[in-house]
Amino acid sequence: MKKHALLVGINDYRNVNDLQGCINDVTNVRNILKTFFGFSNKDIRVLTDERATKRNILTRLERMVKKSKKGDQLIFHFSGHGSQIRDRDNDELKDHMDELICPYNMNWDDGFITDDMLRAILDQLPKGVKMEIILDSCYSGTGSRDIGGESAFGSGPRLLFKNRFLRPPIDIECRYQGDENDMEATRTFSSDKAITLNHVLWAGCKDNQTSADAYIDGRYNGAFTYYFCKHIRESRGDISRAELHSRITNSLDHNEYNQLPQLECSDNLKNERIFT
Numbered sequence: 001m002k003k004h005a006l007l008v009g010i011n012d013y014r015n016v017n018d019l020q021g022c023i024n025d026v027t028n029v030r031n032i033l034k035t036f037f038g039f040s041n042k043d044i045r046v047l048t049d050e051r052a053t054k055r056n057i058l059t060r061l062e063r064m065v066k067k068s069k070k071g072d073q074l075i076f077h078f079s080g081h082g083s084q085i086r087d088r089d090n091d092e093l094k095d096h097m098d099e100l101i102c103p104y105n106m107n108w109d110d111g112f113i114t115d116d117m118l119r120a121i122l123d124q125l126p127k128g129v130k131m132e133i134i135l136d137s138c139y140s141g142t143g144s145r146d147i148g149g150e151s152a153f154g155s156g157p158r159l160l161f162k163n164r165f166l167r168p169p170i171d172i173e174c175r176y177q178g179d180e181n182d183m184e185a186t187r188t189f190s191s192d193k194a195i196t197l198n199h200v201l202w203a204g205c206k207d208n209q210t211s212a213d214a215y216i217d218g219r220y221n222g223a224f225t226y227y228f229c230k231h232i233r234e235s236r237g238d239i240s241r242a243e244l245h246s247r248i249t250n251s252l253d254h255n256e257y258n259q260l261p262q263l264e265c266s267d268n269l270k271n272e273r274i275f276t
C-alpha cells in the first residue's frame with residue numbers, strides 16, 4: 001500500500017482578491033500527515049500561489065489518481081477561494097449551479113475548476129483505492145452574496161477574517177439573478193454519490209455558508225483546517241472521523257464561527273480512524 005497526497009493553498013491570486021491563511025493550512029496538513037500517518041516528503045506534493053494553476057492542479061490530481069493501485073491511500077486538500085456559477089452547456093442554460101474551486105489564475109471565462117472536472121478525474125479511481133478530500137473554501141449560494149469581504153467577530157480578542165467566497169462579476173450573476181426559486185436543488189461536491197458513498201469528503205462549511213480565513217493564535221489560517229489539525233494533533237492521530245467532525249464543529253461554534261463543517265462518507269468510514 002502506498003500513500004500519496006496533493007496539498008494546494010493559494011494566498012496570492014493573480015486576478016482576484018488575496019487570502020492570508022491558505023499557505024499555513026498546507027504546511028499544517030503536511031505536518032500532521034508526516035507526524036501521525038507515516039507520510040514522507042516524497043509522498044506529498046504541494047502547489048502554492050503561482051504554481052497552483054488550473055492546469056497544474058488538474059494534471060497533478062489526475063496523475064496521482066491514475067498511478068494509484070488497489071489498497072493505496074490518496075489525499076487531496078485545497079485551501080483557497082470557492083464560488084458558484086450557473087451551469088452552461090453549449091451556451092444553453094441549465095437549471096442548476098456548478099460548484100467551483102478557484103486556482104491561482106482564476107478568471108470567469110474558463111479559469112476555474114468545477115465539480116464536474118473533479119468528478120471526471122475521480123471516476124478514474126481504481127477499485128479499492130481510498131480517497132480523502134478536504135476542501136477549505138466556500139460553495140455558497142444566494143444567501144452569502146451580500147456578505148462583506150472582511151469582518152471581525154469573537155467574544156475574546158477581535159479576530160479578523162476574510163470569507164473564502166469569490167463573488168462572481170455582475171455579468172455572471174445576471175445569468176441566474178431572480179431565477180433562484182425556479183432552480184433545482186443546488187448541486188455540490190457533497191451531493192456527489194461517487195464521492196460520498198465510496199470515499200471521504202470534508203468541507204469547511206455548508207453550501208449556504210462561508211469558510212473563514214481567520215487570524216488565530218498569532219497567524220492566519222483557515223478556521224476549519226486549523227481545528228481539523230488541532231484535534232488530530234491533540235489525539236495524536238488516534239481519532240475517528242465522526243469524533244473529529246464533532247470536535248471541529250464544537251470548536252467552530254464555541255469560537256463563534258458561523259460555519260458548520262461537513263463530513264460525507266459511508267457510516268463505516270465515519271467510524272474508522274482518520275486517514276485509514
